[in-house]
Amino acid sequence: MKGPQQMQDATTAAELQPTEAIIDRIVTRYHKVHRAELPELAALAAKVENVHADHPAVPRGLADVLERMLAELEDHMRKEEMILFPVMLEGGMPGIGGPIFVMRADHDEHEETIARIRKITGGLTPPDDACGSWRRLYAGTEKLLSDLAEHIHLENDVLFPRFENAR
Template sequence: MMNLLDRNATIGSVVAELPQATDIFKDFNIDFCCGGHRKLADVIAEQGINETEIYERIRLAQEVRKSEYESNKNFNEMNSLALSSYIEDTHHSYLRRALPDIAEILNTILRVHGKNHMELFEVYRLFGGLKTDLEQHLLKEETMLFPALYQDYKNQHEILHLSSDIIGEHEAAGKILEKLRTATNDYKVPDDACGTYERAYAMLEELEKDLHQHIHLENNILLKDYDPR
């Protein structure tokens, strides 16, 4: 087991070793998916985070993990076939269900509340772009990246090229998620919001959570040996 308190540890390596760290990083507003390649110590310094507090929380979480039964999958020990299959069965399947449902519910609240909440037009625009990007992204992974990883000894050049594209698309998706969170005021619904409005924002926040985990698994574990950054 790696030393998670090592100042040279990257954000992604900490999360890969200790999945519970995702909640800690969220509390400190640390990007653990697209920014997973960065050293945690550097981000702590740049964002003015209390170093003692965050490292103590990581240490405690690590101790809890050691003492409790580990029910989560050990993604680090999965080979490319197993991990890509898990990603496709779990995260790709979720997106194919969630994206059209969110598009429909956003259309509904925009028609009803858009006149009084102009920010919904921006939310609808941002989500529309994210939906289009993700739909082609899933196809690229399933038809090109994952098959190439299955036979990595034959496709090193292709994997490197695809990985660069995939990671770049992850970063673009991450930026849209940040803009959506800003446009929705951290998914805080207005006082006159109806139940459908609340459901729409809850679905968007759930999408953000799933995408963060999805991107983390790919950037920091599946493609860690092919990351051009």
């Protein structure tokens, strides 16, 4: 995960980009990647939970949380891609603060899910005797959570203020 200075540097660089470039980055770098990685992680979590069901550190319930996260993120990303982003690309509209408020509320829920994942997995630290699949699951989940944090930051702190502050 990026440190505070790296996040600030990324924010400063993103603030200089046109809206079109930011939206394109969100869709290609984050939405497409989440759609590809989450189903694989959910399947891997189900495998680890099944194979290691008797292990005291098994991340019991992780597959279900990842499946729910996939459904929630898919709904969220579809709303952005079909409704919010096209309006932003046209320069915004009166009342755009309402849909942005909904997206921010979704982001808060995603952050709660991230906390739940970290709790279930003991901070994404595999036990010493974890197999390769278990280690891949935690490494992949850590990458997903880092990407999701960057994604949320880019929208909340760079993209959305352009339209909230203009109204």
